[in-house]
Amino acid sequence: MARRRLDLTFPPRQATKPVAYHLVKDFDLTPNILRAQIQPGQQGRMLVEVTGKRESIDAAVEFLAREGISVAPAAADIVLDTDACVVCGLCTAVCKPGALTLEEGTAALRFDKDKCVYCEACVVCCPRRAVSLTF
Amino acid sequence: MAKSWEEINARIAAGEAVVVTSEEFAEIAADSGLKSAAKRVDVVTTGTFGPMCSSGAFLNFGHSDPPIKMGEITLNDVPASGGLAAVDTYLGATEPSKTKGIEYGGAHVIEDLLAGKAVRLKATGPGTDCYPRTEIDTWVTLDDLNQAYLFNPRNAYQNYAVAVNSSDRALYTYLGTLLPHFGNATYCSAGALSPLLNDPTYRTIGVGSRCFVAGAPGFVAWQGTQHNPNQARDEHGVPVAPSGTLAVIADLKEASREFFSAATFTKYGVSAFVGIGVPIPVLDEEIAVTLALTDADIHATVFDYGVQRRSRPALGRVTYAELRSGTIEVEGRKVPTGPISSLPKARRIAAVLKEWISERGWTLSQPLMPLPQPGTQSTKPLEIRTEEAI
Numbered sequence: 027m028a029r030r031r032l033d034l035t036f037p038p039r040q041a042t043k044p045v046a047y048h049l050v051k052d053f054d055l056t057p058n059i060l061r062a063q064i065q066p067g068q069q070g071r072m073l074v075e076v077t078g079k080r081e082s083i084d085a086a087v088e089f090l091a092r093e094g095i096s097v098a099p100a101a102a103d104i105v106l107d108t109d110a111c112v113v114c115g116l117c118t119a120v121c122k123p124g125a126l127t128l129e130e131g132t133a134a135l136r137f138d139k140d141k142c143v144y145c146e147a148c149v150v151c152c153p154r155r156a157v158s159l160t161f
Numbered sequence: 162m163a164k165s166w167e168e169i170n171a172r173i174a175a176g177e178a179v180v181v182t183s184e185e186f187a188e189i190a191a192d193s194g195l196k197s198a199a200k201r202v203d204v205v206t207t208g209t210f211g212p213m214c215s216s217g218a219f220l221n222f223g224h225s226d227p228p229i230k231m232g233e234i235t236l237n238d239v240p241a242s243g244g245l246a247a248v249d250t251y252l253g254a255t256e257p258s259k260t261k262g263i264e265y266g267g268a269h270v271i272e273d274l275l276a277g278k279a280v281r282l283k284a285t286g287p288g289t290d291c292y293p294r295t296e297i298d299t300w301v302t303l304d305d306l307n308q309a310y311l312f313n314p315r316n317a318y319q320n321y322a323v324a325v326n327s328s329d330r331a332l333y334t335y336l337g338t339l340l341p342h343f344g345n346a347t348y349c350s351a352g353a354l355s356p357l358l359n360d361p362t363y364r365t366i367g368v369g370s371r372c373f374v375a376g377a378p379g380f381v382a383w384q385g386t387q388h389n390p391n392q393a394r395d396e397h398g399v400p401v402a403p404s405g406t407l408a409v410i411a412d413l414k415e416a417s418r419e420f421f422s423a424a425t426f427t428k429y430g431v432s433a434f435v436g437i438g439v440p441i442p443v444l445d446e447e448i449a450v451t452l453a454l455t456d457a458d459i460h461a462t463v464f465d466y467g468v469q470r471r472s473r474p475a476l477g478r479v480t481y482a483e484l485r486s487g488t489i490e491v492e493g494r495k496v497p498t499g500p501i502s503s504l505p506k507a508r509r510i511a512a513v514l515k516e517w518i519s520e521r522g523w524t525l526s527q528p529l530m531p532l533p534q535p536g537t538q539s540t541k542p543l544e545i546r547t548e549e550a551i
Binding site: 110112113114115116117118119120122127128132133134147150151153154155 | 211345347424487501503
């Protein structure tokens with residue numbers, strides 16, 4: 027079993043396509059939608075984590091591309107403004123999946139994108155307003 | 162073998178002083194013993210960088226022509242005090258903007274001034290024979306001001322609470338977002354690097370002590386507000402809960418954005434991260450004992466912020482080493498932790514202070530007056546009374 031995070035961009039005419047249905051029915055994948063911004067007639071975006079057979083994921087990506095949906099590996103949507111950040115570490119206190127951590131010893135801030143579920147708890151709590159979500 | 166302030170200052174002036182940070186001192190003491198460390202090292206530097214709400218700046222704008230006696234004053238829409246002389250003001254760090262609320266406050270104005278930005282000054286006045294102008298709308302930079310100095314009534318808290326939340330909803334506090342059902346614990350101290358935890362009974366830190374304030378050389382001006390030396394202490398005399406505090410003063414024009422950073426705590430308000438560092442002379446083995454303490458030796462008390470009263474229930478003590486490990490145990494539960502005081506910045510402050518002393522001959526000043534000592538005073542509560550009850 028493989029797991030991959032995909033960043034889907036829907037052109038306006040495709041924004042209402044039932045993508046999750048096809049991922050499940052046609053490719054036997056388990057989609058976990060982490061974030062979505064879809065409105066009829068507008069360009070949409072969906073950040074989805076899919077679990078399934080590696081070949082099925084590859085086939086699903088090809089299918090999505092044929093449908094006119096552009097697929098990119100999930101980008102670093104959480105952006106840290108390092109000039110503004112004072113490395114207080116408060117964001118690590120609200121990061122339930124453990125994506126934001128302080129390195130042992132140096133107390134430097136580390137961000138593990140793979141663990142992030144884009145809940146935005148860090149965005150809300152950062153006293154320096156140094157964390158933003160670009161999607 | 163005791164050393165005097167004069168001996169230590171003479172060594173600093175001659176460029177011969179051995180100056181180390183508090184973390185380095187603990188290592189030296191562990192390696193070569195306390196006696197040898199106390200003999201070899203002359204000065205230990207400390208540092209802390211956390212949100213310190215009781216901070217702000219006195220500013221003097223100079224006089225316009227015709228002049229104005231400023232009453233209502235705003236800087237970038239943030240109200241500043243009009244209760245001083247005509248063109249003097251005090252801008253408090255936590256004051257929210259009239260238009261942006263807590264997303265921009267007094268601390269942000271100070272940070273913008275430090276960044277060299279022009280700030281919009283608006284004021285109204287009554288119009289008097291000597292100050293006929295009634296309104297002013299102009300822009301000022303830090304360079305334009307005659308005087309600008311930080312005067313922070315309460316900084317460098319000696320130890321602080323560890324906050325948890327037993328309630329069933331998230332709480333938005335000055336200690337950050339506290340997740341329900343003991344979902345997290347936040348803490349705010351530089352621990353073993355913290356100035357007053359290294360000199361727990363205020364032997365060397367007092368009124369007149371030279372110190373590092375937001376990147377500028379400054380002084381301890383007075384005891385800080387809510388200075389409470391009567392807190393519970395451990396066997397080394399180190400308080401285990403919020404205790405002593407310092408009021409500090411320094412030239413804002415010499416301060417730096419690196420060590421003064423505005424903060425907004427969601428659904429709470431504005432604050433300012435302030436960097437404070439105080440050098441401590443290694444006078445004798447007695448002070449060396451507390452200088453050598455590490456995060457594993459210093460305790461903080463866990464308080465339940467889910468109980469919204471002045472006295473919150475204490476749920477035990479943990480060490481700063483446990484807090485920094487990422488998880489503490491509170492009443493049998495494993496609770497993930499997160500700091501609010503920046504350890505990398507605290508280390509940087511201790512390192513900068515070390516450089517000032519060892520390379521620039523920055524000497525120490527003996528206190529002109531001691532801070533109130535343990536056994537002398539406690540923090541008094543505010544009781545709600547009616548006029549008849551007085």
